[in-house]
Amino acid sequence: MAKKLRVLLIRPKYTSLVANLEPLGLEYLAGLAKELGIKCRIHDEFQYPWTFRFRRMCEIIDKGGYNFIGFNANANTVDYINKRAKQLKEKYPHLFIMVGGPEAELNYTEFCKKAVDLVYHDNGLSTLKNIWTQGLATEVFDRQTGICYKRNGRWVIKKKGAPVDCFINKPDRTAFYKGLKKNYIFMKGKYALSKASFSCPFRCSFCYCTKMNSGKYTERDIMEVVDEVEEIRHDKIWFVDDTFFFDADRVRLFCNEILRRGIKKTFMAYSRADFLAANPEILPLAYKAGFRDILVGLEAINDDQLTDYHKQTTRYENITAIKNLHDNNIVCDGLFVISHTATREDFRSLMRFVRENNLLWVVFGIFTPYRGTDAYDRYKDQVVNFRSWRLDGTHITLKPTHMTSFEFMMRYYWIHVLTYPKIMVRTFFGTGYDTKRKGWF
Numbered sequence: 425m426a427k428k429l430r431v432l433l434i435r436p437k438y439t440s441l442v443a444n445l446e447p448l449g450l451e452y453l454a455g456l457a458k459e460l461g462i463k464c465r466i467h468d469e470f471q472y473p474w475t476f477r478f479r480r481m482c483e484i485i486d487k488g489g490y491n492f493i494g495f496n497a498n499a500n501t502v503d504y505i506n507k508r509a510k511q512l513k514e515k516y517p518h519l520f521i522m523v524g525g526p527e528a529e530l531n532y533t534e535f536c537k538k539a540v541d542l543v544y545h546d547n548g549l550s551t552l553k554n555i556w557t558q559g560l561a562t563e564v565f566d567r568q569t570g571i572c573y574k575r576n577g578r579w580v581i582k583k584k585g586a587p588v589d590c591f592i593n594k595p596d597r598t599a600f601y602k603g604l605k606k607n608y609i610f611m612k613g614k615y616a617l618s619k620a621s622f623s624c625p626f627r628c629s630f631c632y633c634t635k636m637n638s639g640k641y642t643e644r645d646i647m648e649v650v651d652e653v654e655e656i657r658h659d660k661i662w663f664v665d666d667t668f669f670f671d672a673d674r675v676r677l678f679c680n681e682i683l684r685r686g687i688k689k690t691f692m693a694y695s696r697a698d699f700l701a702a703n704p705e706i707l708p709l710a711y712k713a714g715f716r717d718i719l720v721g722l723e724a725i726n727d728d729q730l731t732d733y734h735k736q737t738t739r740y741e742n743i744t745a746i747k748n749l750h751d752n753n754i755v756c757d758g759l760f761v762i763s764h765t766a767t768r769e770d771f772r773s774l775m776r777f778v779r780e781n782n783l784l785w786v787v788f789g790i791f792t793p794y795r796g797t798d799a800y801d802r803y804k805d806q807v808v809n810f811r812s813w814r815l816d817g818t819h820i821t822l823k824p825t826h827m828t829s830f831e832f833m834m835r836y837y838w839i840h841v842l843t844y845p846k847i848m849v850r851t852f853f854g855t856g857y858d859t860k861r862k863g864w865f
C-alpha cells in the first residue's frame with residue numbers, strides 16, 4: 425500500500441513581509457515519507473508568485489501523479505484550504521485530501537468538510553505512519569488516535585494520543601536547501617529552523633502555542649538536538665521552540681556541547697523575560713556558543729496589561745531582560761502585543777519604552793483572540809471581521825475601545841514608521857547587532 429501512495433504536501437502562502445521560512449513541519453512529513461519509501465514532494469507556495477496558484481497546484485499534481493494531498497494549516501489559511509480542497513475534489517474526485525498543521529491540531533472541526541477526507545490533529549506523526557503503512561481505509565482509521573475522518577458519510581472524531589517528547593524521524597530538508605534563495609528573515613538573513621521542545625509551560629491568554637501537544641510541555645533529548653544542528657548544512661539556525669531558554673541546566677548543556685564539538689553557527693531562539701532577568705550568568709556562555717538573537721515576548725510595558733495577558737512577568741523583568749541581553753552583546757528582539765484597549769498615551773509610552781531601553785529590533789502584533797486560546801473564550805462574542813485571512817496579528821479583530829479602527833491602524837503603522845527605518849539603516853551600516861550603540865548609524 426505504502427508504495428502506491430504519491431504524496432504532495434502543500435504549504436499555502438499568506439502575506440508576510442518579515443519572513444519567508446523553511447516549511448519545517450512539512451519536512452518532518454517528507455522525512456517520514458522518505459523513510460517509508462513513499463514518493464513525496466513539498467509544494468511551498470511561498471516560493472511562487474501569488475498568481476495562478478490553483479493552476480500551478482494542478483500542474484504539479486498532473487505531472488507527479490499525486491494521489492494524496494496534505495495541507496499545512498495555520499489560522500490565517502483555513503478558508504483558503506477549504507476552498508482549494510473543494511476545487512481539487514471537483515477536479516480530481518479520487519484524490520485523498522488531508523489537512524494537518526497547527527490550526528488543525530487545535531481547531532480540527534474547521535476542516536470537517538465534504539471535500540476533506542481526513543483531519544490530522546494528533547500529537548506527533550505515529551498515527552500518520554500507521555495510515556501510510558496500513559492504508560487509507562476506515563478500518564485502519566478506526567484504530568488510530570488524533571484524526572477526524574468519515575464513516576458512512578458522517579465525521580468520526582478520534583481523541584488525541586499522548587503528548588510527544590521526540591520526533592519519530594528526521595526532517596527531509598530538501599525543500600529548505602532548494603528554496604534557500606528565497607528564504608529570509610527581515611534584515612537578518614537566511615535561517616534554517618529547528619525545534620527542540622513541544623508546547624510551553626506557561627499560559628498566556630492570547631497564546632496558541634501553549635495549547636499544542638495537548639498543552640503539555642516536553643523537551644527533546646538535547647544531545648539529539650546538537651546532532652541535528654551539526655547536520656544542518658547551514659550556519660544560521662532559529663530554534664522555533666516557544667521558549668528555548670527555559671531550563672538553565674539544559675541550555676548550559678547545549679552550549680557546552682556546541683563549544684566542545686567546535687560547531688560554529690549562529691543561533692536565534694525565544695526566551696521569556698523572567699528567565700533572562702533571573703539568569704544573567706548564562707548569557708556569556710550563550711554568546712560564546714553562538715546565540716546572537718533572543719526573541720523575547722515582552723508583550724506590554726505595564727504590569728496591568730501583562731497581568732491581563734496572564735504573562736506572569738513584570739515591566740521590571742522586561743527592562744532587566746533587555747539590559748542583561750544588551751550587556752552580553754546579544755540582540756533582544758522585542759515582541760509586543762498591542763491591545764485593542766490601547767489609548768493614544770499607550771502608543772506614545774510604547775515608543776518611549778523602546779527608546780529608553782535602546783530596543784532596535786521590535787515586532788508589533790495586534791492582540792488577536794485566536795480560536796482555541798483562552799482569549800477566544802473571553803472575546804468570542806465581541807470579535808469583528810473574524811475571517812481567517814485576517815488572523816495574522818496585523819489586523820483588527822476586536823474593536824478598539826479608545827479610538828476608531830482607522831486611527832488605531834494609523835497609529836499601528838506609525839510605530840513601524842518610527843522603528844523600522846532605523847533597523848534598515850543600522851543593518852546597512854553593519855551596526856544592527858551592536859547592542860550598546862544608540863543612534864541611527
Ligand code: SF4
Nearest residue numbers: 624626628631634666
Ligand atoms: S506567549 Fe510565550 S510564554 Fe506565553 S504561553 Fe505562549 S509561548 Fe509560552
